[in-house]
Amino acid sequence: MRILFGILLGILLCVGSVIGLQRFPQLLKSYPQLQTIFPQLYDSYQYNHDAEGKLLQTLEMLDDEEYKSTEGNEATLYQLDGQCKINLYLFGESNQSLTSYYFHNDQILRAYETNLIYPNGGFNPVPNTKEPFKLEKSYLRIMMPNSIKTELEFERIKNHFNAKFLKKC
Known part of the structure; x- marks a missing residue:
């Protein structure tokens, strides 16, 4: 029973992680307090389309x-x-x-x-x-x-x- 519960929990965590990674840019915009945890993701120069x-x-x-x-x-x-x-x-x-x-x-x-x-x-x-x-x-x-x-x-x-x-x- 413990093994089955562990497998199920692992699958749920993996699915949650994938969904979270897809929505990560929107989270950064919605919650500016995340800037203290992920400051490099807020640097706009990293994401430019310049020549x-x-x-x-x-x-x-x-x-x-x-x-x-x-x-x-x-x-x-x-x-x-x-x-x-x-x-x-x-x-x-x-x-x-x-x-x-x-x-x-x-x-x-x-x-x-x-x-x-x-x-x-x-x-x-x-x-x-x-x-x-x-x-x-x-x-x-x-x-x-x-x-x-x-x-x-x-x-x-x-x-x-x-x-x-x-x-x-």
Whole structure:
């Protein structure tokens, strides 16, 4: 009976851990007091989609159904020291989705997605002003590098790039 109870408890803890890890970024946003326990996860510089390193290739207006967007899309491949980075930008009428994959030898090192919304509808409030579009972070999704979903998404975008550039990674 004890063995059966131990196995059941172990399974429940594993399932709870997996669910908790998937919701971890939302927990960080909802409970700022977690910053004292996990300060490195609050450093926004860790999660940026900036251009960095040597630009190897840029692709625009990808035709795949999952990348189609009303305002366009763009994918860029950068070579960094000892790794490469793919940025995928999807622009919509009311939001932007930005995804970055850091990888080396076809192995994902880390990946994350940021969704940004336009709180003013994507329009400048007063025409002919210098006020830029307003952007608000809707969510940050830290992707598990070894999950099947992340690997499939990475392979799908990676296949659009020229093989000669990917060999440098």
